[in-house]
Amino acid sequence: MFEVVIGLEVHTQLNTNTKLFCSCPTSFNHTQNTNTCPTCLALPGALPVLNKEVLHKSIMFGTAVDATINRDSYFDRKSYFYPDSPSSYQITQLYTPVVEHGSLEIDLEDGSKKTIRINRAHIEADAGKNIHEGDISKVDLNRAGTPLLEIVSEPDMRSSDEVILYLKKLHSIVRYLDISDANMQEGSFRVDVNVSIRPKGDEKLYTRVEIKNINSFKFIEKAIEVEVARQIDAWEDGTYEEEIAQETRLFDQVKQETRSMRGKEEAADYRYFPEPDLLKAVVSDEMFEKYSKIPELPDEKRARFVSEYNMSEYNAGVLTASLEWAKYFETMMAEGASAKNAITWLTVELQGRLSGGITPETSPISAQTLATIVKAIDDKTISGKAAKDVLDYRMENEMEIDAIIEKLGLKQVSDTGAIETMVDEIMAANMDKVEQYRGGKEKLLGFFVGQVMKASKGSANPQVVNEIVTKKLA
Numbered sequence: 001m002f003e004v005v006i007g008l009e010v011h012t013q014l015n016t017n018t019k020l021f022c023s024c025p026t027s028f029n030h031t032q033n034t035n036t037c038p039t040c041l042a043l044p045g046a047l048p049v050l051n052k053e054v055l056h057k058s059i060m061f062g063t064a065v066d067a068t069i070n071r072d073s074y075f076d077r078k079s080y081f082y083p084d085s086p087s088s089y090q091i092t093q094l095y096t097p098v099v100e101h102g103s104l105e106i107d108l109e110d111g112s113k114k115t116i117r118i119n120r121a122h123i124e125a126d127a128g129k130n131i132h133e134g135d136i137s138k139v140d141l142n143r144a145g146t147p148l149l150e151i152v153s154e155p156d157m158r159s160s161d162e163v164i165l166y167l168k169k170l171h172s173i174v175r176y177l178d179i180s181d182a183n184m185q186e187g188s189f190r191v192d193v194n195v196s197i198r199p200k201g202d203e204k205l206y207t208r209v210e211i212k213n214i215n216s217f218k219f220i221e222k223a224i225e226v227e228v229a230r231q232i233d234a235w236e237d238g239t240y241e242e243e244i245a246q247e248t249r250l251f252d253q254v255k256q257e258t259r260s261m262r263g264k265e266e267a268a269d270y271r272y273f274p275e276p277d278l279l280k281a282v283v284s285d286e287m288f289e290k291y292s293k294i295p296e297l298p299d300e301k302r303a304r305f306v307s308e309y310n311m312s313e314y315n316a317g318v319l320t321a322s323l324e325w326a327k328y329f330e331t332m333m334a335e336g337a338s339a340k341n342a343i344t345w346l347t348v349e350l351q352g353r354l355s356g357g358i359t360p361e362t363s364p365i366s367a368q369t370l371a372t373i374v375k376a377i378d379d380k381t382i383s384g385k386a387a388k389d390v391l392d393y394r395m396e397n398e399m400e401i402d403a404i405i406e407k408l409g410l411k412q413v414s415d416t417g418a419i420e421t422m423v424d425e426i427m428a429a430n431m432d433k434v435e436q437y438r439g440g441k442e443k444l445l446g447f448f449v450g451q452v453m454k455a456s457k458g459s460a461n462p463q464v465v466n467e468i469v470t471k472k473l474a
């Protein structure tokens, strides 16, 4: 029996206004190579200056994962040549990173919790982008020098499920802190997966393979699955020694296999040395005080939703997984909707009507609008059943909720006077049944309620009808 051992390196692009060491804007959907300057183009003589905002966001992250924030951290030069890196080196933090020794808790399927240790999070500069067009390749340096926080876990994960739980938790933390857009498709949350296997019970770590830059949770799961199978096959075939080497591999989504990309460099190959052009990064007491006060995190929000709104653990987990949906729910609460109905109408009715990938920003129904519908249910203006028609109609038509209720004739009659008149008429027309009821055939209650509902074309409030019919028959 084998055990899977996985450690992750996640590069999150920090959402600062300007780059890490210069004042170029970080938005890169501009014309190629326009968001550049002598510093990020690495022209001789141009010197880097640390963007303090990067340090602020690093403190926030470190606080969120209960890590040590090093008051003095240092930059190092990692030498390598790529066409999209004009300096031929990357500025990173090898020896003393800004954040060290943190941890993050994941919630396993069986209800238990597991702690994944975070070895470190260090600041580094991103490279530019190579763009391949037919036979020629071009380089766009708009992204060069964009700040990254590389978050390195210990090899504590034992399955792809744990990997996905860790990544989702990490993703929601950086979104809650608003330190990164963390958009996987756009490359602002890039994951490198280090995978090895070992016989169960063995404490030692075996050779790991690094699978680089997989841009969706689904592919990460698949890549782990096929890589683990490859390593186990090799072990069982007795070819583990020859076949499994410490190297960087690519995941081929089409062929569903991992392929060798390059041999893994040893640290010595990078000729790391302290960056001579930069001072140490200093976190002052004042800075620490200010940025270690972080907003409510996903786990805290989830616990609060459970206690404050009597929400199930499951719903609270679903709603707080995305900050945007959590805020949507909180807006509904602020608008005065009841928690019980708001939970159902958001998680079942609205989300059930939206196809995957729709966010609160792209939803045709705003939190205010859904709250208006829920409040109409709460105060019995409309029935829950009628509310479904209102929501369906509102999905297609930009119209006020009151106007929709009016137009579709869905207003419930709770006016007791009007309902009493209807009950009187129906009793008068069915005196025989009234006698039978009074003679003990209590099942007939349903008949009278049904008749009143029918007479009101479904608009009478069933609860009120029930009360009045019971009273009058007695």
Ligand code: ADP
Binding pocket: 005, 006, 007, 008, 009, 152, 153, 154, 155, 156, 194, 195, 196, 205, 206, 207, 208, 267
């Ligand atoms: P490097 O900096 O050379 O890439 P690190 O020791 O910093 O190497 O580890 C990088 C990542 O690989 C970390 O997330 C770590 O947890 C993980 N890792 C290290 N050894 C193993 C192993 N044997 N199996 C799985 N993951 C590992």
Ligand code: MG
Binding pocket: 009
């Ligand atoms: Mg690495």
Ligand code: ZN
Binding pocket: 019, 022, 023, 024, 035, 036, 037, 038, 039, 040, 041, 145
């Ligand atoms: Zn620049």
